[in-house]
Amino acid sequence: MNDAPPVNPRDPNFISRCNAPLRADLEADYDALTRQLERRGLKIEPVMRAVAEFRVAIPSWGVGTGGTRFARFPGPGEPRNVFDKLEDCAVIHALSGATPTVSLHLPWDQAEPKALTERARELGLGFDAVNSNTFQDQRGQALSYKFGSLTHTDPAVREQAVAHNIGCIRVGEALGSKALTLWIADGANFPGQQHLARAFERYLESAAQIYAALPADWHLLIEHKMYEPAFYATVIQDWGSSLMAAETLGDRAVCLVDLGHHAPHVNIEMIVARLIRAGRLGGFHFNDSKYGDDDLDAGSIDPYRLFLIFNELVDAEWRRASELRPANMLDQSHNVTDPIESLISSAIELQRAYAQALLVDRAQLADYQQRNDVLMAAQALKRAFTTDVTPILARGRLERGAAIDPIGAYRASAYRKQCAKLRPVGEGSRSGIV
Numbered sequence: 229m230n231d232a233p234p235v236n237p238r239d240p241n242f243i244s245r246c247n248a249p250l251r252a253d254l255e256a257d258y259d260a261l262t263r264q265l266e267r268r269g270l271k272i273e274p275v276m277r278a279v280a281e282f283r284v285a286i287p288s289w290g291v292g293t294g295g296t297r298f299a300r301f302p303g304p305g306e307p308r309n310v311f312d313k314l315e316d317c318a319v320i321h322a323l324s325g326a327t328p329t330v331s332l333h334l335p336w337d338q339a340e341p342k343a344l345t346e347r348a349r350e351l352g353l354g355f356d357a358v359n360s361n362t363f364q365d366q367r368g369q370a371l372s373y374k375f376g377s378l379t380h381t382d383p384a385v386r387e388q389a390v391a392h393n394i395g396c397i398r399v400g401e402a403l404g405s406k407a408l409t410l411w412i413a414d415g416a417n418f419p420g421q422q423h424l425a426r427a428f429e430r431y432l433e434s435a436a437q438i439y440a441a442l443p444a445d446w447h448l449l450i451e452h453k454m455y456e457p458a459f460y461a462t463v464i465q466d467w468g469s470s471l472m473a474a475e476t477l478g479d480r481a482v483c484l485v486d487l488g489h490h491a492p493h494v495n496i497e498m499i500v501a502r503l504i505r506a507g508r509l510g511g512f513h514f515n516d517s518k519y520g521d522d523d524l525d526a527g528s529i530d531p532y533r534l535f536l537i538f539n540e541l542v543d544a545e546w547r548r549a550s551e552l553r554p555a556n557m558l559d560q561s562h563n564v565t566d567p568i569e570s571l572i573s574s575a576i577e578l579q580r581a582y583a584q585a586l587l588v589d590r591a592q593l594a595d596y597q598q599r600n601d602v603l604m605a606a607q608a609l610k611r612a613f614t615t616d617v618t619p620i621l622a623r624g625r626l627e628r629g630a631a632i633d634p635i636g637a638y639r640a641s642a643y644r645k646q647c648a649k650l651r652p653v654g655e656g657s658r659s660g661i662v
């Protein structure tokens with residue numbers, strides 16, 4: 229931590245002061261990469277342009293220190309409320325240039341929509357999908373979600389859960405959101421506890437009421453998850469259940485893929501390819517994991533898997549396979565890092581995977597695949613993945629007024645130290661993910 233007087237990391241003058249000593253090296257690296265790609269018959273500019281357009285939403289619940297069921301160790305300067313969270317999200321966007329929207333979680337982020345939109349506008353932010361929450365009981369809540377929400381056997385509980393989701397849509401409308409992310413924890417811990425078919429029918433019946441309440445230009449993002457908190461069966465357990473529900477509910481019901489919601493070794497890029505074919509790939513919750521829903525930083529454990537997912541997205545674009553533009557969001561839990569640093573670097577890792585996927589010579593790959601030249605086909609992907617696209621990402625940030633070295637700039641600003649002074653410690657909970 230430096231002892232320089234605290235500065236506002238969103239101040240463009242501060243950012244350009246940080247960039248000044250780094251520009252010459254960046255130019256040299258960018259020119260070298262330009263020549264390297266030219267030798268490979270590839271143009272750097274279109275990649276730079278495409279990556280510069282790439283945007284990913286920040287999860288409001290990701291800017292506070294996360295935890296597990298065992299413990300949560302709050303860091304200094306924790307956000308105390310949604311307005312502190314917006315402040316932190318604005319710092320992430322100012323330095324990364326890639327995260328202009330925030331995905332709120334209700335009722336965790338409940339506040340006057342007018343106050344939220346005003347503060348967001350001042351901070352240069354907008355709102356992405358809103359997330360409902362029927363996986364916890366709120367203080368004063370009439371009926372418990374212990375045995376489910378949209379699929380509970382008691383119609384009164386289902387009605388309560390439907391009403392909450394419709395309430396989230398109304399708040400989202402006031403915020404300018406265009407989608408509701410619907411993840412429910414409903415499921416069973418023991419065989420026999422729940423009728424697998426009837427529970428799914430109850431889901432469809434409840435979700436149809438939520439779908440009916442969607443404004444005409446909204447999407448319903450259905451998020452599947454293999455397990456947790458249910459440990460035997462989850463009603464929307466996999467992409468098949470999610471796709472079946474989407475196709476039953478209507479055209480604007482689409483599937484959201486949270487990378488951590490699959491068993492280890494599941495081929496997620498294959499699921500992405502299938503959902504694209506079905507015209508139902510609605511969005512992502514990007515993160516990384518080694519075992520379960522670890523919610524680790526995107527690209528931190530298996531960057532090749534992340535690349536392969538973007539490879540499917542770029543290939544679909546190249547084949548004009550689908551009109552649908554998936555909503556990109558991060559969904560991570562930062563238990564041991566500064567959440568702002570993790571979210572900045574995660575947004576950049578997504579851009580890295582996208583840029584690398586744009587460097588795949590698709591005509592050449594298609595030829596190798598057609599002639600079953602397996603090794604050259606595999607190498608065509610690896611060559612793109614092993615290209616260091618850092619100069620493209622940094623140049624893109626520079627051109628958007630963001631930081632060439634965003635983590636360096638963030639640390640130079642001593643923003644966390646400032647927050648530690650302004651935000652007293654200890655108002656957050658002791659265990660749990662947020």
Ligand code: LRH
Nearest residue numbers: 359411451486513521559
């Ligand atoms: C469920 C989930 C869902 C959010 C929650 C915070 O595991 O991925 O997207 O509601 O995390």
Ligand code: MN
Nearest residue numbers: 451486513559
């Ligand atoms: Mn998620």
